[in-house]
Amino acid sequence: MHRLFRLVKINIINQSQHALPAYETIGAAGMDIRANLTEEVVLEPLDRKLIPTGLFIALPLGYEAQLRPRSGMAFKHGITLPNSPATIDSDYRGEIKVAVINLSKETYTIKNGERIAQMVIARHETIEWEVVETLDETNRGESGFGSTGKK
Secondary structure, eight states: OOOSSOOOOOEEEEOSSSOOOOOSSTTOSOEEEEOOOSSOEEEOTTOEEEEEOOEEEEOOTTEEEEEEOOHHHHHHHOEEOTTSSEEEOTTOOSOOEEEEEEOSSSOEEEOTTOEEEEEEEEEOOOOOOOOOSOOOOOSSTTOOSSTTOOO
16 A cells, blocks of 8 residues: 555564454555454443454554544444543553443444454654743633533
8 A cells, every 4th residue: 555654664463363454545544453252242232341352563662552433333333432542552562452332222242353443553742741830821711611612
């Protein structure tokens, strides 16, 4: 697949029986990741489960992997990630597991190989706090939680 920007190589171990996560279109930010199951997982309404993927990654410093819901699963079935976006830090070496929740009124069954989440690899900054006595003024100031209106 042709990309117009720098390609970052990331080490991955695939202990699943499925293909590696891949971009489905040239403009995709996320790669679908699949459930790696020995038996189906049944999610009753409001159930939360941790779904294994069989994937292990070593991200470079300054990068994170974000796990996000798949829009079709969320809209059609009410299946989402309760900690979205979930963050996988660069020093984590365990198996990627996806926390899912069923927000619908219907039982949902996750099958082996089903695409359960998207993974987005993103750069991030590391900051250093600078303690000050005051902050610069802005037009918004302390207004929040709906202060900009509905228009």
